[in-house]
Amino acid sequence: MIEHLKQKYLEEAHDLLLELEKTLLLLEENPADSEGVEVAFRVMHTLKGSSGMFGYQQVSELVHLLENGYDTIRTNKQAVPLSLLELSLESVDHIRLLLTEDTTNTPATEGAHRLLLKRAAELLYEMPAPEDERAMPAAPAGKSLRTWAIFFAPQQDMLKNGSNPLYLLEELAGFGGFRSFSCTGQLPPLTELDVQQCYLSWMLLLATEAPEGDIRDVFMFVEELCQLQLEPLGEGDLLADLKEEQLTALADKIALALDKESFAAYVRELKTTTAQVKPVVSPETAQETTAQLASGVKEKSVTSIRVASDKLDDLMNLVSELVANQERLSLLAELSMMPELAGVAEEIEKITRQLRDKTFDICLVPIGSLLTRFKRLVRDLSQELGKNIAFEAEGMDTELDKNVIDSLSDCLVHILRNCIDHGLEAEAERIAKGKNPQGTILLKAFNSGTNVVIEIKDDGRGISSEKVRNKAVEKGLIRPDQVLTEKESLELILMPGFSTAQSITSVSGRGVGLDVVKKKIKELRGEVSIASKVGQGATITIALPLTISIIDGLLVRVADTDYVLPLSFVEKSYSVTPADLLNTKNNQLILDGEPVIYFNLAEAFSAGSLSNNAFGVVIHTGTMRMALLVDEIIGEYQAVLKPLGKFYQEQDFLSGGSLMGDGTVALVLDPQKLIQEITKNRTIDI
Amino acid sequence: MSKVAEQTINSFLSFKLDRETFGVNVNKVIEILEVPHITKIPKSPAFMRGVINLRGTVLPVVDARLKFGLKEIADSVNTCIIVFNIQVAKEQVMVGALVDAVQEVFDMDESQLMPPPSIGGKFRTDFIRGMARNEDDFVMMLDVDKIFASEEIINLQQEVEAVKA
Amino acid sequence: MAKSILVVDDSETIREAVSFTLENAQYQVQKAVDGEDALQILEKGQFQLVITDLHMPRLDGIGLIKAIRAKPEHQFTPILFLTTESQASRKEEARAAGATGWIVKPFVPEKLVGVVQKLIR
Numbered sequence: 001m002i003e004h005l006k007q008k009y010l011e012e013a014h015d016l017l018l019e020l021e022k023t024l025l026l027l028e029e030n031p032a033d034s035e036g037v038e039v040a041f042r043v044m045h046t047l048k049g050s051s052g053m054f055g056y057q058q059v060s061e062l063v064h065l066l067e068n069g070y071d072t073i074r075t076n077k078q079a080v081p082l083s084l085l086e087l088s089l090e091s092v093d094h095i096r097l098l099l100t101e102d103t104t105n106t107p108a109t110e111g112a113h114r115l116l117l118k119r120a121a122e123l124l125y126e127m128p129a130p131e132d133e134r135a136m137p138a139a140p141a142g143k144s145l146r147t148w149a150i151f152f153a154p155q156q157d158m159l160k161n162g163s164n165p166l167y168l169l170e171e172l173a174g175f176g177g178f179r180s181f182s183c184t185g186q187l188p189p190l191t192e193l194d195v196q197q198c199y200l201s202w203m204l205l206l207a208t209e210a211p212e213g214d215i216r217d218v219f220m221f222v223e224e225l226c227q228l229q230l231e232p233l234g235e236g237d238l239l240a241d242l243k244e245e246q247l248t249a250l251a252d253k254i255a256l257a258l259d260k261e262s263f264a265a266y267v268r269e270l271k272t273t274t275a276q277v278k279p280v281v282s283p284e285t286a287q288e289t290t291a292q293l294a295s296g297v298k299e300k301s302v303t304s305i306r307v308a309s310d311k312l313d314d315l316m317n318l319v320s321e322l323v324a325n326q327e328r329l330s331l332l333a334e335l336s337m338m339p340e341l342a343g344v345a346e347e348i349e350k351i352t353r354q355l356r357d358k359t360f361d362i363c364l365v366p367i368g369s370l371l372t373r374f375k376r377l378v379r380d381l382s383q384e385l386g387k388n389i390a391f392e393a394e395g396m397d398t399e400l401d402k403n404v405i406d407s408l409s410d411c412l413v414h415i416l417r418n419c420i421d422h423g424l425e426a427e428a429e430r431i432a433k434g435k436n437p438q439g440t441i442l443l444k445a446f447n448s449g450t451n452v453v454i455e456i457k458d459d460g461r462g463i464s465s466e467k468v469r470n471k472a473v474e475k476g477l478i479r480p481d482q483v484l485t486e487k488e489s490l491e492l493i494l495m496p497g498f499s500t501a502q503s504i505t506s507v508s509g510r511g512v513g514l515d516v517v518k519k520k521i522k523e524l525r526g527e528v529s530i531a532s533k534v535g536q537g538a539t540i541t542i543a544l545p546l547t548i549s550i551i552d553g554l555l556v557r558v559a560d561t562d563y564v565l566p567l568s569f570v571e572k573s574y575s576v577t578p579a580d581l582l583n584t585k586n587n588q589l590i591l592d593g594e595p596v597i598y599f600n601l602a603e604a605f606s607a608g609s610l611s612n613n614a615f616g617v618v619i620h621t622g623t624m625r626m627a628l629l630v631d632e633i634i635g636e637y638q639a640v641l642k643p644l645g646k647f648y649q650e651q652d653f654l655s656g657g658s659l660m661g662d663g664t665v666a667l668v669l670d671p672q673k674l675i676q677e678i679t680k681n682r683t684i685d686i
Numbered sequence: 687m688s689k690v691a692e693q694t695i696n697s698f699l700s701f702k703l704d705r706e707t708f709g710v711n712v713n714k715v716i717e718i719l720e721v722p723h724i725t726k727i728p729k730s731p732a733f734m735r736g737v738i739n740l741r742g743t744v745l746p747v748v749d750a751r752l753k754f755g756l757k758e759i760a761d762s763v764n765t766c767i768i769v770f771n772i773q774v775a776k777e778q779v780m781v782g783a784l785v786d787a788v789q790e791v792f793d794m795d796e797s798q799l800m801p802p803p804s805i806g807g808k809f810r811t812d813f814i815r816g817m818a819r820n821e822d823d824f825v826m827m828l829d830v831d832k833i834f835a836s837e838e839i840i841n842l843q844q845e846v847e848a849v850k851a
Numbered sequence: 852m853a854k855s856i857l858v859v860d861d862s863e864t865i866r867e868a869v870s871f872t873l874e875n876a877q878y879q880v881q882k883a884v885d886g887e888d889a890l891q892i893l894e895k896g897q898f899q900l901v902i903t904d905l906h907m908p909r910l911d912g913i914g915l916i917k918a919i920r921a922k923p924e925h926q927f928t929p930i931l932f933l934t935t936e937s938q939a940s941r942k943e944e945a946r947a948a949g950a951t952g953w954i955v956k957p958f959v960p961e962k963l964v965g966v967v968q969k970l971i972r
Contacts, residue, residue: 005871009864042906049935049956050864064935162929162951167969196926221952221969306863317742561725605728644737646779647746648727657725657737657744665725665737665744 009054011306013099016047021092022372024085025379032079040080040088041070047095058113059095065120066091072124087119089376145176145209147238149270151229151263153201158225165198171218176208177239181251183258201227201258203266207237227260231267238270246273309402312363319359320640320659326352327638328661356640365405367445367454368396370412377413378441381420388427388438389420398445400452404524404544408454411517415456415540416441418514423460423538433535435459451526451543459537463530465489472498490530494518525655525670545655551668553658555637556617556630559607562666563630564639564658569671571618571625573633578612581629589616589627598627599678621672624679639668653677696796698818700789700825701768704756707789709818709825716769716780718788721761732758735784738767745769747782748834754813762786772834781834792820799827854971855879855896859889859903859915860933865956869902869933872960873967886910890918893925899971902931902954905941913948920949929970 020043027036044067052060069084094116097109150172154165169180186199193199206215212230219228250266326348333345371393382389400408424439431437442457465486472478472492484492492498496515514528521528525545532538553564554573574591581589581598588595596618602610616627639658642665648654653674657665698709724736724747733752737744747767752758764787772779799816815827856878860866870880881896883889885907893901901919905912912932919925929951934941942953954966 005864005867008867012862012864042908045906045935046862046865046904049933050862050868052935053868053956053958054864159927161946161949162927162970164929164970167972171969218969224946321742561728607726607728642744644727644744645746646774646777647734647748647781648730648737651727651729653729654727659739659742659744663739664723665739667725667727 006054009050010099012050013047013056013059014096016043017092017096018372019043020047021089021376024088024092025372025375027080028082028085028379031082031085034074034077037070037074037080041067041074044070056098059098062091062095062113062116062120065117065124069120069124081123084123087116087123091116091120145207145236147177147205147207147233147236148212148215149231149233149263149267150204150206150215151202151227151231151258151260152204152219153227153258154198154222155225156197156199158198158222159196161221161225163222163225165200165202165222168218168222169202169204172204172206172215175206175210175215177206177237179205179239179247181205181254181258183254183256185256185258203254203258203263205233205239205270207239229260229263231264233267233270242270242273312402315359316363319356320642322352323356323638323640324659324661326661331661363402364399365402366397366399367405367408367452368393370405370409371396373409374412374416374443377416378420381417385420386426387420387424389424390438390440391443392440393443395445398447398452400544407520407524408542408544411520411542412443412454412456414514414517416443419456419458419460419538423458423462425460448543451545454542454544455539456542457537457539462534462536463490463493463532463538464534465532468492468498487529487531490532491528493530494528522652523649525652551639551641551655551658553637553639553668554617555634555639555666556615556628557632557634558601558605558630561605561607562634562660562664563601564637564666564668565617565619565628565671566668567636569619569621571620573615573617574627576614576616576627576629578610581610591616591618591627596625596627598629600629602629602631604678619671621675624675626675628674637666639666641668695793697791697793698825698827699768699791700820700823701785702787702789703750703754703785707820707823707825708785709792709794709820709827710768710770710830712791714770714772714830716771719767719769719782721765721767721784738782740769740780740782743780745780745782747784750783750785753783753833759786770830770834773831774834779834783834794818794820802826853877853879854899855881856900856902856967856971857881857883857889857892857896857898859883859886859901859907859912861885861904861907865904865933869963872963875960876964876967878967886912886915886918889915893919893922898928900929900931900967901925902933902967904933905945913944916945916948916950931966931970 020040023036023039023043027033027040030036044063048060048063048067051057051063066084066088070080072078073080073084094109094112098113152165152168158165172178173180181203183201183203184199186201187193188199208215215230216223216228219226222228250270254262254266326345330345330349333341336342374393375391378389378391381387419441424441425433425435427437430439436459440459442455444455444457446453466489469478469484469489469492472489472495473480475497477492477495477498478484494514494517498515518528521542521544527543529541529543530538531541551564552567554567554570556563556565572592576589584598587597587599589598590596596616598616600610602608610629611631614629614631615633616629617633618625618627620626637658641656641658643656644651644654653670653676655668655670655673658668660666697712699712699715700707700709702708719738719740722738724738726736727734730736733749735747735749737746739745749758761784765784766788767782767784768788769780769782772781799818802814802816813829813833815829818825818827856873858866858869858873858880859882860869861884866882866884870882873880881892881898883892886903887910889901889903890910903912903915907915910918916930916932919928919930930949932945932950932953933956934945934953935956945953951970952966954963
C-alpha cells in the first residue's frame with residue numbers, strides 16, 4: 001500500500017545522497033567541522049529510516065553502520081578520519097547503485113555490498129564506541145497463560161507529558177482477563193484538588209498469554225514517570241479461582257493504601273489463596289543514562305517543495321500563451337478607444353509580466369547545483385590517476401534553464417575528464433617543467449549579453465594546433481593543403497572521429513570524443529570554442545543562449561510569415577523602394593550616406609519577390625553590419641521562445657518559434673547564425 | 687473460443703491520400719485538427735509543411751502526400767491534420783501529418799494483415815506493415831514511427847540537398 | 852469528529868508514509884516540514900496529537916517538543932517522536948523535553964496505529 005510512495009522515496013533518497021556527498025567533500029577539506037558531521041549524521045539518519053521502510057534493507061544496514069560512526073564522532077567531538085570519509089563516499093556510489101537495481105541485486109553488487117559492510121564494521125570497531133546501546137530486557141519465551149499482579153503508581157505529574165493512565169489500563173484490559181483496583185488514598189480534599197495532577201495508583205490483575213515484554217511495552221512511554229512492578233502470580237488464569245468476596249475485601253484494602261510494600265503483601269496473600277507458587281523473573285528496572293546535551297543542529301534552509309518538471313513545462317506553456325494573448329488584448333484595447341478596456345488591459349499586462357518573470361525564475365537553476373558532481377569527479381579521477389589537482393569554481397550562482405542544465409552536465413563532465421586525463425600533467429612532470437606541482441582546473445560561469453558563458457580552464461600541457469592538424473590530416477578529416485587558422489586547427493578536435501589521446505585510458509574511453517560535446521551544445525543552440533597555449537594550458541568555452549526566455553524583438557513580415565528579430569541586434573530601419581535596389585553595386589545599399597551590405601530575405605527564403613514598400617532593417621553582430629530586406633515592419637514584440645523541435649534542427653538560423661495572439665507561429669531569427677548561413681552560401685563581393 | 691488467445695484486435699484510423707486508403711493504429715493518434723494557418727519554415731524540404739500552434743507548443747507538420755511522393759494539390763475542406771505521438775530515438779515526439787481526408791475507425795485482428803506487395807508498389811515498403819481488407823477497400827497499414835523517424839527525415843533532407851546541388 | 856494529528860518530518864517519504872497510515876486509520880492529518888513550520892501550523896488549528904522527527908533543520912525535534920510544551924494549551928497534548936535509534940540517551944532527552952512516547956522507524960503500519968491509539972481515543 002505504501003508502494004505509491006516509493007517513487008517519492010527514490011527521489012528523496014537521491015537528493016539526500018547528493019547532499020551527503022556534498023557534505024562529505026566539505027568534510028574532506030575540513031574533517032573537524034562539527035557542523036558538517038551533524039549534517040552528515042542527520043542525512044544518514046533520514047536515509048536509514050526511509051530506506052528501511054521501503055524495503056531497501058541493504059541501504060538501511062549500510063547507512064546504519066556509517067551513521068553509528070558519525071554519531072561517535074559527533075559525541076566525542078572528533079575529526080572524521082579520512083578512511084571513514086573515503087568509505088562513506090564509496091557507500092554513496094554503492095547506494096546509488098542499490099537504488100537503481102531495486103530489489104534484485106546482481107552477484108557483483110551483492111559482493112560489493114558485503115565488502116563495504118565488512119569494511120564499515122572494521123572501521124567502527126577501531127573507533128571508540130559511543131555510550132552503549134541499551135539492551136532491551138529479553139522477554140521470556142513461551143506462550144502459556146499466566147496470571148500477573150501489577151503495581152502501577154504514576155507520578156503526580158504524569159499527565160503533563162500527554163499520557164493518560166486510563167488508556168493504559170484499557171490497553172491492558174485488551175490482553176485478557178483483567179481486574180483493576182484503584183487506590184484513592186492520596187486524593188486531596190476537593191478544594192485542594194489540582195485537575196492537572198494524577199493522585200491515583202493501581203493494583204492490577206491480568207491473566208494473559210502475552211509475554212512480560214508486551215505487558216511492559218504498554219507502559220513504555222511512562223516507565224520513568226511511574227512506579228511499576230510486575231509479579232507473576234502463577235500459571236493459568238487464576239482470576240477464575242478467586243472468590244468475589246476475597247476480591248471485594250482486597251479492593252477495600254487497596255483503596256486506602258497502596259505502595260511497594262503493601263503491594264508485595266497483597267501479592268503474597270493472593271499467592272497463598274491460589275496455592276500455586278512459582279515466582280519467576282524478577283523485575284529489573286535499573287538503567288542509567290547520561291543525558292546528552294542536545295547539540296542544536298542549526299542550518300539555514302529555505303522551505304521548498306518538490307515539483308515534477310513536466311508541471312513546470314506545462315506552466316511555461318500556459319504562461320507563454322497568456323503572454324501572446326495579452327499582447328493581442330493590449331492591441332485590441334488600444335484600437336477600441338475604450339479607456340476602461342485600456343485600463344484593464346494595462347493591468348493585465350502588468351500582472352502577466354510579473355507572472356512571466358516569476359515563472360522563468362522558477363525554471364532557472366544555478367549552475368552550482370552541478371558542482372558536487374564535478375568536485376567528486378575531479379577528486380576521484382585525480383586520485384585514480386595519481387595527479388594533484390585543485391578544482392576551483394567561480395560564478396556558480398549563474399542560472400540556466402533546468403532543461404539546459406541537465407544536458408550541460410554531461411558535457412562538462414566529459415570536458416573535465418579530458419582535462420584531468422590528457423590536459424594536466426602528473427606532479428613529477430610539472431615539477432620538471434618548473435610549474436606549480438599542483439595543477440588547477442577552473443570552472444567559471446558568467447552572463448554575457450544574451451548568453452551564458454561557461455569556461456573550463458586548465459593549466460596543463462595545452463594543445464598543439466600543429467599536432468591536431470597533423471592528426472586530422474592523418475585521419476582524413478582535412479586535406480593536407482587546407483589553410484586553417486590556429487583556432488580552426490584547434491577546433492578540429494571537436495570533429496567526429498578525432499581523438500588526440502596517445503593512449504586509450506579507462507578515463508576517457510575509446511571512441512567518445514569531444515564531438516559529442518559539440519553536438520549536444522549545438523542542440524542547445526550554443527557554441528563551443530577552444531583556446532590553448534602549448535605548455536600553459538587550454539580553455540574550452542561554451543556559450544549558451546538563455547534558451548527559454550523572452551526576446552524583445554522587432555516583428556517583421558516576409559510574404560505571409562512573421563519573423564522576430566531580437567532588438568539587441570537591430571540598429572535602425574529604413575524604407576526601401578525598388579528604385580533604391582535598382583542601382584545597387586556589390587550588394588550594397590546606401591543608407592544615411594553609408595554603404596551597407598543588404599540581404600533580401602524574401603529571396604533567400606524563397607518567398608517570392610519583395611513588396612514595393614519594403615524595409616531594410618540594419619542589424620549588427622559583433623563582426624558584421626548588414627541590412628535585411630523585409631516586406632513589412634509590424635512593430636516591437638515580446639516573443640516567448642519555443643523550440644521548433646527535432647524536425648527543424650537543420651534550420652539553425654532560427655532560434656525557435658513564438659506563439660502569436662491569433663494562434664499562429666512567428667519565427668525567431670538568430671542574426672549571427674543567419675549571417676553565417678548567408679556568407680556560407682554565397683560570396684559577397686566587397 | 688479457444689482461438690481467441692491468438693488474436694489481437696486493434697483499432698485503426700483510416701485516411702485518404704490521393705486514391706489510396708491508409709490505416710494507422712489509433713494508439714498513435716492524439717487528435718485530428720482542421721488545417722490552421724501553417725507557418726512555413728524557410729530552407730526546409732517541401733514535404734515539411736511548417737509549424738502550427740498546438741495549444742502552446744510548436745507542432746511540426748508533414749505533408750503526407752509529398753512525403754509519399756504523390757502530387758501536390760491545394761488543401762480542400764476535407765484536408766486535415768492527424769496529430770501523432772511517435773517515438774524517435776527513445777523520445778516521444780508529436781508530429782502532425784496533413785492528409786486528404788480522414789475516413790473511419792475500424793477494428794481488425796493483427797493476424798489478418800497480409801504482407802505488402804513486394805513489387806510494383808508505389809510506396810516504400812519499409813513504411814508499410816502490411817495490407818488489410820476493410821469491407822471492399824484495401825488499406826495499407828503504416829508504421830508511423832518509421833515514417834516520421836527523424837533520421838529518415840534528415841536523410842530525405844540530405845537527398846533534397848543532393849538533388850539541388 | 853475525527854482526531855487531528857500533526858506530523859512533522861523533514862523527510863517527505865516518512866512524512867507521507869506516516870500520514871498515509873494515519874489517514875487510513877481515519878485520523879485527520881496535517882503535515883509540517885520542520886519544527887518552525889510545525890509551530891506555525893499549531894497556531895492555526897487544533898491537534899490532539901503531534902508526531903515529530905528528532906533530526907530536522909531549523910528547529911529540531913527536541914526544540915519543537917519544548918516549544919509545544921511551553922504553550923498552555925498543549926501542556927497535555929501527547930507528543931510522539933520518530934526515532935531509529937535504540938540509544939536511550941536520545942529518548943531521555945526527548946522525554947525530558949516533554950515527549951509522551953516514541954515510534955521506532957521503520958514501523959509497520961499496525962504498530963504505528965497501535966501506538967497512536969495508546970494516546971488518543
